[in-house]
Amino acid sequence: MLNQPGGQPGSAAPANAAAESTATLTKESPPGASNGRPPAGRAAGGGRLRALADLRNLSLVGVLAVLVAVGGFTKPNEFLTTDNLQLVLTQASVIGVVTVGMTFVITSGGIDLSVGAMVALASVWATTLATQDFGLGGILMCAVLVGLGCGLVNGVLIAYGGLVPFIATLAMLASARGLALHLSDGKTQVVTVQPVLDLGLPDAYVLGVPPLVMIFALVTVVGWLVLNRTTFGRRTVAIGGNPEAARLAGIDVRRQRLMLYLLSGLCCGIAAFMLIVLTGSGQNTNGNLYELDAIAAAIIGGTLLSGGRGTITGSVLGVLVFTTITNLFALNNLQSDIQQIAKGAIIVAAVLVQKGRTNHEG
Known part of the structure; x- marks a missing residue:
């Protein structure tokens, strides 16, 4: 009997099924894969990527060390104080x-x-007088629900409406800012709920660590576990690398994208509550340029802008680098425009490095 493509001698599988199997292997498996088994060298490739990630993280740690040294040299009596380091971590x-x-x-x-x-x-919606009547729980719940609601709108428009993420989220940017301005009437809404304000006081610190830093640490750990140790994380990487291959592999790409924008909205809701605790108020100007800082931190941390690769550890290090730079500029009375130029230069450099590494790996 004749051998069918991709089958065993004597296989009675239809020719079209065998062709589909061969096409799937060709599309989803690198050259050298056989019978669905990982090809030789894949483990080495994964080890090389991990080595690059470790090197990148070590580089960011080195940058942080240099920034700390610069701060200690230029402002030794201000930068290296406990209060300033707590401020950097809180911000x-x-x-x-x-x-x-x-x-x-x-x-x-x-x-x-x-x-x-x-x-x-x-932050504005959660600090209205009506919301503050429900106390700390009401403020927290409102902030989270508003974030989830905005994320839901983004996700539906992108995943099921077919809008490009750039356009959909740009529309949300304008709409949310406008609604925040309308709700607050352009005024600062002062928080009068004492338990919320108490979270920002030194008395609430645990072993010298502010509560907001502990929340950040918890979100980071959960995010790392979800991205690196769960099916949700693997699906996220898969649709970023090749959405069509992910769909053929049985992943519901639209639902996954919806969940991802819900996750982004959830994080924004938590951050809004943290900002309320930090400032004791809600303003329509809160979160200004957060999109720039978040994207920049993720990119310099090693997350691939085109998708398919992400690192929570690198993103956190990127955040610390940018926050430390901001703190150094403030302590040395340098103008904010120079700070923005420096951030832009760092972003460009990070993208160029990514591009070079991607070409090398390809």
């Missing part, structure tokens, strides 16, 4: 939570330009 916590959600979105091949506006809307 990094808010944008850090947003960046965790952004990392998932970018890893999937998407983008979310509305994160800053969602933080603003959630």
Whole structure:
């Protein structure tokens, strides 16, 4: 009997089924794969990628060490104080939570330009007088629900409406900012709920660690576990690398994208609550340029802008780098425009490095 393509001698499988099997292997498996088994060298390739990730993270740690040294040299009596280091970590916590959600979105091949506006809307809505009547729980729940609601709209428009992520989230950026301005009437809404304010006081610190930093640490750990140790994380990477191959492999790409934008909205809601605790108020200007900072931190941390690869650890290190730079500029009385130029230069450099590595790996 004749051998069927991709089958065993004597196989009675229809020719079209065998062709589909061969096509699937050709599309989803690298050259050298046989009978669905990993090809020789794949483990070595994975080890090489891990080595590159470790090197990148070590590089970011080195950059942080240099920044700390610069701060200690230029402002030894201000930068290295406990209060300033707590301030840096607290400021990094808010944008850090947003960046965790952004990392998932970018890893999937998407983008979310509305994160800053969602933080603003959630912070304003959660600090209205009607919401404050429900106390700390009401403020937290409102912030999270508003973030989830915005993420749901983004996800539905992108996953089921067919809109490009750039356009959908840009529309959300404008709408959420406008609604935040309308709700607040352009005024700062002061929080009068004492338990919320108490979370930002030194008395609430645990072993010298602010509660907001602990929330950031918890979100980071959960994000790392989800991205690296769950099916949800593997699906996120898969649709970022090749959406069509992921669909053929049985992944519901649309539902996965919806869940990812819901996750981004959830992170924005949590960050909005943290910002309320930090500032004791809600403003329509909250979260300004958060989208820039979150995308930049994820990119310099090693998350591939085109999707298919993401790292929570690198994103967190990227957040710490940018927050430390901001703190150094403030302590040395340098203008904010120079700070923005420096951030832009870092982003360009990170993208160029990514491009070079991608070409090398290809």
